[in-house]
Amino acid sequence: MTDPADHIRTALLRADDVLKAAANRLDPGPALLQAAEVLEQARDRLDDVADDDRRHDLAVQIARRMGDIDAVTFAAVEPAPGMRRAATSVDDPSRVPPGQRLTPGWPVLHVGTVPTFDPDTWSFTVTGRVHQRVRWDWEAFGNLPTTTVTSDFHCVTRWSRLDNVWEGVLARDVLAVAGVRPEATHAVVTGHPAYATNLPLAALLDDDVLFAWAVDGAPLPAVHGGPLRLVVPSRYGWKSVKWAFEVRLTDRDVPGYWEERGYHDNADPWQEQRFRA
Numbered sequence: 001m002t003d004p005a006d007h008i009r010t011a012l013l014r015a016d017d018v019l020k021a022a023a024n025r026l027d028p029g030p031a032l033l034q035a036a037e038v039l040e041q042a043r044d045r046l047d048d049v050a051d052d053d054r055r056h057d058l059a060v061q062i063a064r065r066m067g068d069i070d071a072v073t074f075a076a077v078e079p080a081p082g083m084r085r086a087a088t089s090v091d092d093p094s095r096v097p098p099g100q101r102l103t104p105g106w107p108v109l110h111v112g113t114v115p116t117f118d119p120d121t122w123s124f125t126v127t128g129r130v131h132q133r134v135r136w137d138w139e140a141f142g143n144l145p146t147t148t149v150t151s152d153f154h155c156v157t158r159w160s161r162l163d164n165v166w167e168g169v170l171a172r173d174v175l176a177v178a179g180v181r182p183e184a185t186h187a188v189v190t191g192h193p194a195y196a197t198n199l200p201l202a203a204l205l206d207d208d209v210l211f212a213w214a215v216d217g218a219p220l221p222a223v224h225g226g227p228l229r230l231v232v233p234s235r236y237g238w239k240s241v242k243w244a245f246e247v248r249l250t251d252r253d254v255p256g257y258w259e260e261r262g263y264h265d266n267a268d269p270w271q272e273q274r275f276r277a
């Protein structure tokens with residue numbers, strides 16, 4: 001049997017060859033897609049690499065190449081019909097984190113398929129290191145105090161969308177209902193179909209972090225996480241969990257989906273914390 005790590009290394013070399021060839025093409029699109037597919041398959045085999053350090057190292061190598069491919073693909077995305085065109089230039093360049101480009105549209109990024117929303121069965125739970133586990137249905141969640149926050153969104157694939165007007169409930173107001181226990185240091189936020197990310201508790205409590213059900217004055221589109229998504233402006237987009245349904249407070253840092261696949265634990269766009277060092 002071949003060593004799964006060798007298999008992944010071969011895939012990385014193949015992806016590099018395809019990417020090199022793509023640079024000389026008039027239309028690099030198909031070659032980029034092909035390289036992305038090779039990397040996607042390599043990523044699927046990561047779990048077979050038993051050694052933690054080797055697996056992490058390979059995950060970072062895959063993530064870096066994927067990031068380069070995605071950056072080319074997403075910078076030029078146009079707004080969907082009915083969606084506002086976002087600014088592609090700003091008076092104050094310090095609003096754009098290093099290595100980011102402003103895109104007029106709003107790329108859609110997620111693993112798995114868009115879940116369907118049924119208001120009769122939807123629920124949201126806060127659990128873990130809280131005084132009292134709390135579960136809301138859709139109607140009850142809507143009765144929490146409402147807030148509007150305008151913030152910028154920065155994706156690790158190098159696109160940023162500025163001045164998004166989010167409406168929803170501050171995460172700190174959600175947590176206040178359950179009551180944070182003193183030993184809680186981190187949070188794991190989970191969304192459909194099987195996605196999670198980790199945050200320091202303090203980051204979740206920031207005054208611009210909310211669970212949003214509307215954006216730019218309209219209900220949050222399903223592809224962007226509707227009916228409810230987390231928004232964490234101070235971190236790259238993968239921390240902003242779409243179709244969110246659970247917050248679990250923990251007394252340790254538990255990596256989420258992308259953090260286990262080579263992405264940085266902290267994800268600060270101003271420090272370009274894209275991938276694990």
Ligand SMILES: Nc1nc2c(c(=O)[nH]1)N[C@H]1C(S)=C(S)[C@@H](COP(=O)(O)O)O[C@H]1N2
Pocket residue numbers: 106107108109110111112155156191192193195223224225237238239240241242243244
């Ligand atoms: N449930 C879920 N939430 C998710 C993801 C995902 O795969 N599943 N992807 C994350 C990533 S990597 C990004 S960049 C943003 C993208 O949000 P958008 O599709 O609204 O642009 O969602 C984040 N939230």
Ligand SMILES: [Mo]
Pocket residue numbers: 109155156157237238
């Ligand atoms: Mo992302």
